[in-house]
Amino acid sequence: MILLAKNDLIIILPILIVVIGAVIFLSHYFSIKQVVLRKLSKIPFKSTGGIKTNELAKVSGKALHVKVPLIAPLSGRKCVFYTIKIEKRVSTGKSSHWKTVIDEEKTQEFFIENRGDYVIVRPTQSPKNYKSYLVKDVKTSSGAFNDPTPEFESLLKQYNIDPVSFLGFNKSLRYKEGVIEIGEKITVAGIAKWKTLSESIPEYPYSKIAELVSTEKDKLLITDLPIENKRKDRF
Template sequence: MSDFIIPFQITSNGYLVIIVFILIIALFAFIGYYFSHKNRILRKISQIGSKRIQLVKDQEYIKIIGKVSTIDNPLVSPIGKRKCVYYQVRVQEKRGGKNKSWHTIIKEDKGIDFIVESSGEKTIVQASTSAKTKMVYLVKDIKHSSGTWNDPSKHLETYLQSHGKDSTGLFGFNKSIRYREGVIEIGEKITLLGTGSWKESDHNLDRYSSKSLYISGDSENKLIITDDPKAQESKKK
């Protein structure tokens, strides 16, 4: 009888180890998903109702959903060559031996101040400020890759070199590299959170007032910007 029970116990313990291992992997996957940059931004946005620009109080932290226009000349994104007011580029290289994984080799964010129009009212978004005062998530809708049998285009090679990187290794073989870019284009609808400040302005956004609403952030109440459509699903306050 004991000869039968012992193998059964070992088998049961084996199943238990497998189940615990699977649960641990699932827990880490959930934590990574829940606390991802994107989902932290979407959760923060969902907690605050949107508001009409003219109803914003001075120094109020608010949400605005609207379409983008420029104040001055737009940026041109480095990968997709698109006119925009903000771009994010992520370039990753696959490294390692048997268990290769992707490593970020270029992480570039660049933005300029721009205008958002909502319900016929306009505000100025101060997106050119320090990275410490803002959180930005943009949908990466431009995707390229290069590798063993796939040479990068000339402008991708130039972009890598401008950041001190190269598409080939020691023996001239192409590295496995993927390129991702997201932008805020002119006329695109976005969602933002920020602190509103009414200031004297030369931009004439409101013909009835010399003041314009400026949206910004600081280290505590950050300027949050996203073009993810999910952020626009919440109801207006």
């Protein structure tokens, strides 16, 4: 019986290692970050003058607001796009895991500006016409021996989350925030359309502007990750 158990272990262990490795690889490969980067890598950068109508194009430049900017919930940064996640540590018997209690993102239309040229982007959430990945550069947490900062505690109350358990201990909570700040360099890809301006843009002498839009096949791709530009005709 012992010999049989060892033989079974010899057979099962390599299979288990392969399965675990496959799960790790697939979770990484299909993560939103890798999906966005993989799709962007296949699209060439374009200069404004080189953008053609109905062409899938990728541009890079500074994000500028079209209307009153959004305000990031914790950091208070002015932005055109933010995403936040609040998670709570949940115990289930002998193990525990992080449970998402708030997963929120907000965006608005914005310009991409580079060397005086502009492209406009209009992401929408209903229906969602984009895929995005923003660097989570603001993080905070609380726990049994770690009081939440006053800013974090105030934010938790805005979302009706009590930072203290019924026994009086701090709950294990963590927060992540990513934003596209005003003036931050970003990269966006989409189908190009040339639009006539209804109102002039300061320091922009042209009557038409390129807009990046989505289709059922090609969603807008938005990221503030550094994207290598191998082309000479930089936007």
